[in-house]
Amino acid sequence: MSYYNIQNIPLTDLAKQFGTPLYVYDADKIIEKIAILRDSFKNVNLKIKYACKANTNLSILKLMRKHGVEIDVVSPEELRLAMMAGYEGSQITFTPSGVSFDEIELAAELGTRINLDNLDVLEKFGKQYGNTKGALIRLKPHVFGGGNEKIMTAHPESKFGISIHQKDEILEIVNKYDMKIIGLHQHTGSDVKNADAFTQAATAILDIASNFKDLEIIDLGGGFKVPYKEGDSVTDMAEVGEVLSNAFLEFCKNYGRELQLWFEPGKFLVSEAGTFLATANVVKTDPIKTFVGINSGLNHLGRPMMYGAYHDIFNASNQDTSEQQEYRVVGYICETDTFSWTPEGKQGERLMNKVSAGDIIAIKNAGAYCFSMASQYNSRLLPAEVLVIDGEAKLIRKRDTFDDIVRNLVSVDI
Template identity: 50%
Template structure:
């Protein structure tokens, strides 16, 4: 997106505000889909948790993507966006049997990641098709908080417990139609994916009536100019060859599944904020903005890098700034970052703000969550209104129980 478009959106809708470029989402979807164009059946299920706005889900549906969901609320969002139940997979962790049964009753594909629930669900619903999430014990991901396939992870059923899975399946007579894994996020090395994939292929051989194999996602996207990223085209070429060979060996054309989230929406997103104050100390120049980690927590939570540009003065002389928020804690977005000269009142933009940004926002410090805009066909569409004070208190119950205490005192 051009700076003038972003500035116009900030002027029209106010800031802070999230902006998503639909054309970038579409191009990322097509890029991943094209990487596997030699596979007969491919299913990309967008990971709703990355960005769950209904407009985004409708866009994914229009592209032909399914949805990967982790809560019954995400399932209901998908249904409300017009996605068919058969195009939704439910991959929760640590939820109750009751929630899984509720989702199953909607016609959604169930994915179970622990032995206890697998046995309980299989006993009660042996005819319902179930996918099994395995833990391949592959350490992968940008950092420990987003690496989920290692031996100590809470996710998935250990590959060393395959005999337990097979015993449950035999005893219950349940229908296993899919095998799934997800090793982590921000994985750069294609060979890590391929190594984990071999483990998944070996696991799949234990089940004779599969419809699909889901390889998860976790592809690394670039966070700044010149940054490294997963070579999707190389991965597509190598996994396609291996997957097609496995299908021939298996004796059936299976569907190859992925559940991309960050890959599809991260680079499409921009977070715009106004500069409230420039504060010079003895050693640092702070640019304090009208936002904080209540709106964008990833730099504080994951130590993630978001490129920051001054769209009000993009060609100005560069200086070093520490960009900080207005939360009454240390909420630092960047330390001594080289940015075009910033003045109070300027609008700055955080890049790569499409994934796990608004979806992790909160009302901490009783601040309102920001608006969201989708840029599509050269036009800005408001897809979420900015919160108001009424939104902040709408679920609070104003109880009148303290007057008696005051009188007794």
């Protein structure tokens, strides 16, 4: 995917054909990332489980399935979407957090693999199913890893998983109901840069694993860091692959049989594939700043406002670098919805080729946790989505209409 084109289709042509705001995804980039992950763990029995909360568009799910990637879901609705995409229950992992037990029961009835992440649910599952249904246990390894505190999920105060310090309570419940625990799972967080956090978490999980006799799976989650700007640090996949593969193979040797090694990448597979296109409504010159106001806001792409996330932004309509200026890129929502946050997580500006009203403004790394977190805030319409595959742009989600805003409203006499 080049800067101004996706598979040789100019971004401005896509904006003209489908309108803005618009999410565009490059299938080639997703396929490339799948291959990188597989190559990094080529010496083990690897299974990739796409964490679909990153992007649940049905066509993205079908693309994953076509390329042999299974799926991880966190809600009954994601589970239904996975089945619509053609996944069978055995290819789906359900990894909920703090849900009611009826969601666990539904997943069990559909034959999915289930991650149990608290002692109460572990007890209920054991009491109801005994050893008739296998399950995984999500452990909290007490490891700090991830880009910031909002996306760290394995530290001592995290809500996710059962603490490794509760090993005795876990084993008591498992033995009480003769439960069949087929896997152990952990997820360190998102944007983990190097092998250290993964190694610490894997060590903690593997130290406990020998206590379970029916294991088939060690699931180390995801969280591989992707680049957001030129020269950005990323996870060294070769290093992570070598270190974790060696530790895993050594465990399998001591355990007495080969297990599957699972990962659940979301952002790693789809983030770089996505570009968000919007139109510059106004260029507002102020004594202190020059603002570019676009026809979108935090309702469509909330990561900068929610996480202080950096996204590369450029003027797709103007490739002339001879006249550049710093602009603060902002949205049309009645909030402070700045897109141009700095790498330090503060509101800032971006040096861009000269912007005029009507230009197409492109925001990169928009494939993960962007549309999937979008809303109709301010009663604005959700944007369309397009997948570029085999050199052809295909509409994969229609733009909202006002009918979608009012569809579920019930008018009563007041």
